[in-house]
Amino acid sequence: MNAPLRMALPSKGMEDDTVEFLRACGLPVDRLNPRQYRARVRTLPDVEVTFQRAGDIFAKVDEGSVDLGITGYDVVAEFRREDDQVSVLLPELGYGRCSLVLATPEAWIDVSSVHDLSEIAASTRAAGRDLRIATKYPNLTRQFLYDHGVNYFSLLESSGALEAAPALGSADLIADITSSGVTLRENRLKTVAGGTILHSEACLIANRAELARSSHKLENARLMLEAMEAYLRARPYLSVTANVEGGTAETVARRVIAHTDLAGLQGPTIARVYPKSADDDADWYAVTVIVSRDRLQDAVDTLRRAGAADITATQLSYVFQSKAWSYEALLRTIQAPDE
Amino acid sequence: MDDLEIQRVRGTNDVLPEERLVQEEARARLGEIFGLYGYEPIDTPVLEPTDLFLRKAGEEIAARMYSFTHWNRNLCLRPEFTASIIRAYVNHLQDRPIPVRLRYAGPTFRYEKPGLVRHRQFTEVGVECIGAEGAAADAEVLAVARHGLEAMQVTGARFVVGHLGAVFELLSQLGMPSRAQSLVIGVMEHVSRAPGEAERVVTRLAAMLGAAEEPDSGEDGALGELLHSFGPERAARIAGDLLERANFSLSGGSRSPSEIVERLLLKWYRPDPTPAIRRAVDFIGELRAVAGPPVEALPALRRVLADFGLHDGPVLEVEAALEYFDRYAGVPLDIRVDLSLARGLRYYTGLVFEVYDDEGNQIAGGGRYDDLVRALGGRGPTPACGFSFGLERLLAAVQRAGTVASPDRSVRALVVPVESSDYGEVATLAAELRRGGVPVEVDVRFRGMRANLRYADRRGIPLVLALGERERAEGVVALRDMSAFEEARVARADVVRAVLARVRAGTTPEPA
Numbered sequence: 001m002n003a004p005l006r007m008a009l010p011s012k013g014m015e016d017d018t019v020e021f022l023r024a025c026g027l028p029v030d031r032l033n034p035r036q037y038r039a040r041v042r043t044l045p046d047v048e049v050t051f052q053r054a055g056d057i058f059a060k061v062d063e064g065s066v067d068l069g070i071t072g073y074d075v076v077a078e079f080r081r082e083d084d085q086v087s088v089l090l091p092e093l094g095y096g097r098c099s100l101v102l103a104t105p106e107a108w109i110d111v112s113s114v115h116d117l118s119e120i121a122a123s124t125r126a127a128g129r130d131l132r133i134a135t136k137y138p139n140l141t142r143q144f145l146y147d148h149g150v151n152y153f154s155l156l157e158s159s160g161a162l163e164a165a166p167a168l169g170s171a172d173l174i175a176d177i178t179s180s181g182v183t184l185r186e187n188r189l190k191t192v193a194g195g196t197i198l199h200s201e202a203c204l205i206a207n208r209a210e211l212a213r214s215s216h217k218l219e220n221a222r223l224m225l226e227a228m229e230a231y232l233r234a235r236p237y238l239s240v241t242a243n244v245e246g247g248t249a250e251t252v253a254r255r256v257i258a259h260t261d262l263a264g265l266q267g268p269t270i271a272r273v274y275p276k277s278a279d280d281d282a283d284w285y286a287v288t289v290i291v292s293r294d295r296l297q298d299a300v301d302t303l304r305r306a307g308a309a310d311i312t313a314t315q316l317s318y319v320f321q322s323k324a325w326s327y328e329a330l331l332r333t334i335q336a337p338d339e
Numbered sequence: 340m341d342d343l344e345i346q347r348v349r350g351t352n353d354v355l356p357e358e359r360l361v362q363e364e365a366r367a368r369l370g371e372i373f374g375l376y377g378y379e380p381i382d383t384p385v386l387e388p389t390d391l392f393l394r395k396a397g398e399e400i401a402a403r404m405y406s407f408t409h410w411n412r413n414l415c416l417r418p419e420f421t422a423s424i425i426r427a428y429v430n431h432l433q434d435r436p437i438p439v440r441l442r443y444a445g446p447t448f449r450y451e452k453p454g455l456v457r458h459r460q461f462t463e464v465g466v467e468c469i470g471a472e473g474a475a476a477d478a479e480v481l482a483v484a485r486h487g488l489e490a491m492q493v494t495g496a497r498f499v500v501g502h503l504g505a506v507f508e509l510l511s512q513l514g515m516p517s518r519a520q521s522l523v524i525g526v527m528e529h530v531s532r533a534p535g536e537a538e539r540v541v542t543r544l545a546a547m548l549g550a551a552e553e554p555d556s557g558e559d560g561a562l563g564e565l566l567h568s569f570g571p572e573r574a575a576r577i578a579g580d581l582l583e584r585a586n587f588s589l590s591g592g593s594r595s596p597s598e599i600v601e602r603l604l605l606k607w608y609r610p611d612p613t614p615a616i617r618r619a620v621d622f623i624g625e626l627r628a629v630a631g632p633p634v635e636a637l638p639a640l641r642r643v644l645a646d647f648g649l650h651d652g653p654v655l656e657v658e659a660a661l662e663y664f665d666r667y668a669g670v671p672l673d674i675r676v677d678l679s680l681a682r683g684l685r686y687y688t689g690l691v692f693e694v695y696d697d698e699g700n701q702i703a704g705g706g707r708y709d710d711l712v713r714a715l716g717g718r719g720p721t722p723a724c725g726f727s728f729g730l731e732r733l734l735a736a737v738q739r740a741g742t743v744a745s746p747d748r749s750v751r752a753l754v755v756p757v758e759s760s761d762y763g764e765v766a767t768l769a770a771e772l773r774r775g776g777v778p779v780e781v782d783v784r785f786r787g788m789r790a791n792l793r794y795a796d797r798r799g800i801p802l803v804l805a806l807g808e809r810e811r812a813e814g815v816v817a818l819r820d821m822s823a824f825e826e827a828r829v830a831r832a833d834v835v836r837a838v839l840a841r842v843r844a845g846t847t848p849e850p851a
Contacts, residue, residue: 082349105592109582110603115547120594120602122518132593146402149522149547151393154413172593 002216004046007224008061008069010054010096011037014202017095018070021202025231026318027224046220058205062086067210067217068224074100074177074200078137087333089204089221089326090228094235096202098179100137102144102195105166105173106188113193117173118149124172125152134158134171137197141175144197163187204228212334225327230318237316240299241288242308243273252285255306290316350451350459352731362462365491365734366444369464372490376483378442378466383423385446389413391422395686395714399525403449405459416448419684421708421725422715424467429717437470437721444730456700456732465705465727469712472722474656477690477707478663480724484694484703485669487728491737495697497673500661501680502690503706504653505644509622512649513615519548523619527681530620531627541617548612575600622647623679630677633661640678653678653689660690686711692726696736703728751842753800755782755791757807765806768816768834775835777842795821802838 009018009029019029022041029049031039039049052060057071058079068089076088104111111117121131131153135141138155145153156171163183165171175197178184184191204225211218246252249270256268273284287308291299300311347353354362370380389406392415406415417423420443432439444464451457466483468476481498488496506527510520526540569577578600582589589596625646629639640654657676682691682704691706705726712721752772756765765781772779780800782791788805795803805817816834819826820841829837 083346105594107587107589107592107596108594108599109589110599110606113546113549115549116606118547119518119549143402151401166592169593 002046003214004048005044005068005217005220005224006048006050006066007041008050008052008057008066008071009039010057010071010202011051012053014054014070014072014096015051018202021093021095025224025227027227041224044220044223046216047224058086061205061207064207064210066207068204068206068221070202070204072096072098072200073203074098074137074140074198076203076205077198077200078140085207085209086205087208087330089206089225089330090232091203092232093202093204093228094232096200098177098200099196100140100175100177100198100200101184101191102133102141102173102175102197103163103178103184103189103191106190108190111192114148114150114195117145117192117195118151121150121152130154131173132156132171133173133175134162134165135175136162136177137175140197144175148194163189206330208330208334211330218334221330222324222327225330226320226324227318229324229326230320233319233321234316236292237290237319238293238296238313239288239290239316240296240303240311240313241286242303242311244285244287244303244306244308245282246285246307247283249285252287252306256287256289256303348459350453352458352460361734362730365730365737366462366464368490369487369728370442370444372486373442373466373483375486376440376466376479378440378468378483381424381427381441381443382445383417383420383427383443385416385448386414387417387423387426389415391426391715392418395422395684395708395711399683400449400685403451405448405450418449419447420445420463420465420727421467421684421686422711424725425469425711425715425717425723428467428469429712429715432469433718438476439469440466441469442466443727456735458731461732462730463727464730464733465703465725467723467725469723470721471724472709474659474690475663476722476724477656477660478667480705480726481660481664481692482667482669484692484705484726484728485664485667485672487703488694489670491733492740493696493702493733493736494670494740495673496702496736497675497695498692499675499677499680499695500657500690500692501676501678501706502653502657503681503687504656504689505626505640505649505678506619506623506681507688508649508653509647510619513618515612515615515619519544519612519616521685522547523616524681524685526620527623527679528683530623531677531679531681534624534627537620537624541613541620544616545611545613548616549606549609574604578604627677627679630679631675633658633674633676636676640676657690682706686714690724696732696739698736698739700732700736701729702732702736750778750780750798750800752777752779752802752804752838753782753791753795753798754779755788755803755805756785757788757805757810759785761806761808761811764811768804768806768831771835772838775839777835777838792819792821802841804834804838 009015022029026043028042029039030042037051039051041047041049050066054071055075057069058075060066061069062084064085070093073091076086080086102114102117104117111120117131124131133141133153134156136157138157141155156165158165162174162176164187165174166189167187174189177200178191181191206221211221244252246255249272253268253270269288271286273286275282275284287303289299296313303311389404390413392404393401400418404415404418406413408414424441424443428439428441442465444462446460447463448460450459453459466480468480503524506524507520510523515523522544526544530537530540575597579589579596589599625643626640629643630636637654637658641651644651644654661674680691680693682693686708687706688709689707692704693701694703696702703726705724707722707724709720709722712723713719754765754769754772756762762785769779769781792803801821803819803821805819810816813828814831815828816831817826818829818834818837
């Protein structure tokens with residue numbers, strides 16, 4: 001019997017966004033029971049879903065107790081090892097965005113950038129003690145500080161409420177995750193210029209060895225990657241269709257292509273429109289182009305100049321290319337795990 | 340994956356017997372050479388307090404250390420030897436007459452991207468000469484390095500000799516505080532190798548040193564100026580008071596309000612460091628531009644130093660050291676003088692040098708570090724200098740040149756008990772041979788003559804001695820020469836002599 005593909009999804013903070021993301025990908029997740037931590041993907045019967053703490057998911061994937069996982073990239077970056085079994089299949093799922101930042105007390109009005117911290121670390125050291133930094137991300141923080149010339153510090157690997165540490169006097173500053181900055185402000189902390197250690201969002205990870213071992217799991221992983229990749233690829237784009245009056249399809253095409261940035265992914269699709277009433281002798285063509293969301297108004301203006309009326313825009317749901325590139329990349333890492 | 344085999348840590352190496360023999364030989368030979376100059380052996384722990392290397396080694400090395408917390412102590416695997424040796428000197432040897440000459444060899448660790456010639460564990464073999472200043476000691480260290488290369492028969496090596504005195508003098512003339520100086524020294528190598536990036540380096544350093552961070556715009560400037568006129572102490576009080584009136588409390592962190600305000604005012608009135616940094620970077624570029632063989636570089640350097648209003652002391656020191664170095668007999672060398680040479684470590688103060696093999700890989704490096712003893716708690720100012728070889732790189736150069744000629748210490752004879760009951764007699768025979776200086780293996784598996792002959796053949800053991808009931812009865816030992824395919828029966832009493840004779844006759848190589 002073929003073992004199912006086991007997938008861990010983050011519970012608590014990222015749960016709703018993750019379920020919503022998967023639904024949008026066409027992978028709706030059904031909890032068997034709201035109090036249980038198990039679930040199924042309706043469209044993929046051989047995928048077994050469990051909800052776990054985001055912070056634990058990297059370790060679960062690494063040890064192979066699940067095959068795939070969605071968690072924050074911050075967790076992956078912090079727990080990653082050179083000899084781990086984890087591959088990042090899709091680094092940016094487009095939600096769960098946050099940053100790992102250095103934050104000092106607001107009262108440190110003399111500190112505006114990370115360079116100030118380097119200087120303060122040196123003078124604190126000269127006074128006989130280390131700058132104390134509380135964090136749940138010791139690896140990333142240490143490397144960042146070294147890279148920015150802050151050498152004298154000690155890290156307090158605290159897991160409780162970090163934001164309170166400076167006010168309580170147990171740390172001088174903190175390195176913590178923030179998305180809106182509200183928690184920092186409420187605790188009278190501020191970020192410093194150049195003090196962002198990492199930008200993070202939700203990402204999809206996999207255990208290479210587990211997928212390499214089972215073609216059945218690999219095939220299920222491919223189906224998930226296909227869906228996610230097609231959704232992520234489609235999201236920034238709109239399909240814009242307009243009726244354009246013109247002599248022939250060629251002349252219409254020329255007018256649209258003249259604005260190269262509106263030519264769509266390949267080029268415009270142009271189809272003849274057959275008029276409802278026989279006495280309408282104008283030639284109308286339907287022009288469809290794919291444009292990125294932020295260029296919509298440009299596209300509308302240009303199509304109007306080209307003689308368009310009745311312009312519609314719809315969100316693309318999925319864009320499938322000739323291959324699912326993330327799956328191809330996964331195959332390559334399985335074949336040559338050590339590069 | 341599911342197998343039980345455990346892989347070694349990335350960037351480290353298993354040194355297998357063939358290679359290890361070569362390494363041991365090289366270490367012994369280099370140790371002997373160092374001994375000829377009076378350097379005495381010392382060893383220090385691989386594990387050290389992280390602080391030892393943070394004090395003076397510099398940012399680059401700090402970021403590349405294997406450091407960790409063990410029961411709340413900050414420890415690291417030593418990334419280099421010098422700081423450890425100096426720590427040991429300060430701990431134990433300060434009462435000895437100076438100079439104290441020490442030599443060492445052992446593994447060091449740096450977390451770097453592993454490559455063909457770069458590993459995360461590597462072996463440093465070197466010397467430190469503690470308590471001697473000036474060109475004479477510098478020349479001795481250079482000579483020891485050259486002697487080591489000669490002993491290893493490395494040809495085509497290039498010495499690049501620099502001196503940090505010139506740059507340090509310029510930096511203090513520019514009034515740079517020590518953190519700024521350290522940052523400039525840190526980028527020297529980069530500036531020197533990629534002159535095109537000089538301007539970018541200037542901008543980056545200036546930002547790190549707080550240039551134009553607080554734009555002197557309008558009120559800030561006026562307020563700052565006003566506060567400045569009160570002098571630092573009163574200004575800090577006034578500023579603190581103003582902030583408090585504005586209901587902005589400066590307390591709540593670990594630094595005191597006055598500390599914060601003082602530093603803020605200090606920052607406002609700090610001159611823009613950009614011009615000083617630019618001048619320093621220009622200077623480094625000029626130094627690099629005139630680097631070359633001593634006859635050309637030394638006069639040119641004197642001109643550059645004069646242009647920048649600096650003493651020619653560093654050039655004179657390099658010149659003197661090279662002159663002494665020349666008088667230490669040795670093969671003529673490819674020497675290049677380059678005062679923009681900085682080395683990766685931040686504790687150097689004077690003459691520095693690096694040695695490259697014919698492929699451009701660095702195989703040795705060192706220099707003078709007159710402040711390190713003091714920085715590590717030494718009693719008084721103690722000048723010192725030293726250098727080390729990177730053993731793996733050195734041996735790679737040796738092997739490429741095909742000059743490996745280590746005496747063969749391999750096993751010369753296999754002694755085989757025909758039955759297990761013959762083992763006692765065989766053990767006695769093997770002991771006699773070993774006392775005669777012959778490396779001997781004994782068959783401890785009792786696997787019979789044929790299997791033993793096959794084993795000797797595969798291992799390349801030239802002689803096989805067999806002892807069974809018959810031999811014991813006859814008072815002889817069967818002696819087979821694997822290369823001549825002949826077997827002799829030698830009287831028991833004559834065996835050692837016969838084996839030694841064969842070894843010496845060159846049927847097999849001379850044991851070392």
